[in-house]
Amino acid sequence: DTGVSQNPRHKITKRGQNVTFRCDPISEHNRLYWYRQTLGQGPEFLTYFQNEAQLEKSRLLSDRFSAERPKGSFSTLEIQRTEQGDSAMYLCASSLAAVTDTQYFGPGTRLTVL
Amino acid sequence: GESVGLHLPTLSVQEGDNSIINCAYSNSASDYFIWYKQESGKGPQFIIDIRSNMDKRQGQRVTVLLNKTVKHLSLQIAATQPGDSAVYFCAENPPLSGSARQLTFGSGTQLTVLP
Numbered sequence: 001d002t003g004v005s006q007n008p009r010h011k012i013t014k015r016g017q018n019v020t021f022r023c024d025p026i027s028e029h030n031r032l033y034w035y036r037q038t039l040g041q042g043p044e045f046l047t048y049f050q051n052e053a054q055l056e057k058s059r060l061l062s063d064r065f066s067a068e069r070p071k072g073s074f075s076t077l078e079i080q081r082t083e084q085g086d087s088a089m090y091l092c093a094s095s096l097a098a099v100t101d102t103q104y105f106g107p108g109t110r111l112t113v114l
Numbered sequence: 115g116e117s118v119g120l121h122l123p124t125l126s127v128q129e130g131d132n133s134i135i136n137c138a139y140s141n142s143a144s145d146y147f148i149w150y151k152q153e154s155g156k157g158p159q160f161i162i163d164i165r166s167n168m169d170k171r172q173g174q175r176v177t178v179l180l181n182k183t184v185k186h187l188s189l190q191i192a193a194t195q196p197g198d199s200a201v202y203f204c205a206e207n208p209p210l211s212g213s214a215r216q217l218t219f220g221s222g223t224q225l226t227v228l229p
């Protein structure tokens with residue numbers, strides 16, 4: 001499978017714990033995006049990288065959220081001191097910077113905060 | 115801020131009929147639009163896209179129509195099949211500016227195909 005992969009697929013944690021999610025983009029894609037999706041809503045943009053540079057992070061929900069892409073390949077999204085309101089699907093997408101820049105999504109990580 | 119929205123939250127069609135899913139957008143600067151299909155528990159799946167210099171684009175069983183005058187986008191699915199049952203999102207992509215490449219999604223339309 002050469003699509004976007006995300007791990008874990010499901011994460012259950014207790015309020016106050018830290019969680020980290022991983023995204024592996026399509027191999028030749030240089031852009032990587034994180035979105036959050038709550039039930040019944042469309043995905044909401046959080047942040048994106050071009051290669052290892054994080055070019056937009058003002059839409060991260062709070063300073064408890066951070067993302068990295070240290071070598072320009074896989075990326076991690078960390079949420080510190082989780083809250084029940086963080087429960088959602090976290091989606092990763094990747095694209096190849098070009099005229100259309102089509103984003104292809106992974107299967108997502110479902111986070112449940114108890 | 116400006117956003118993309120959908121006219122109808124749900125749509126039911128008979129198997130074999132054609133489906134039309136509508137979307138209104140408000141950002142007149144957007145020059146690229148995408149339709150995604152999302153099945154339960156899965157990530158959005160790319161269906162078809164269209165640039166603003168076009169008014170129609172066809173794929174396999176799907177057609178996207180763009181009316182820039184009224185800022186309206188539609189997805190037509192021919193001969194709808196049970197496997198087409200899903201939530202469909204339209205999304206707009208801001209112009210190529212070198213800044214944030216963030217998709218703005220509508221809330222989605224649930225398509226149900228009846229036997």
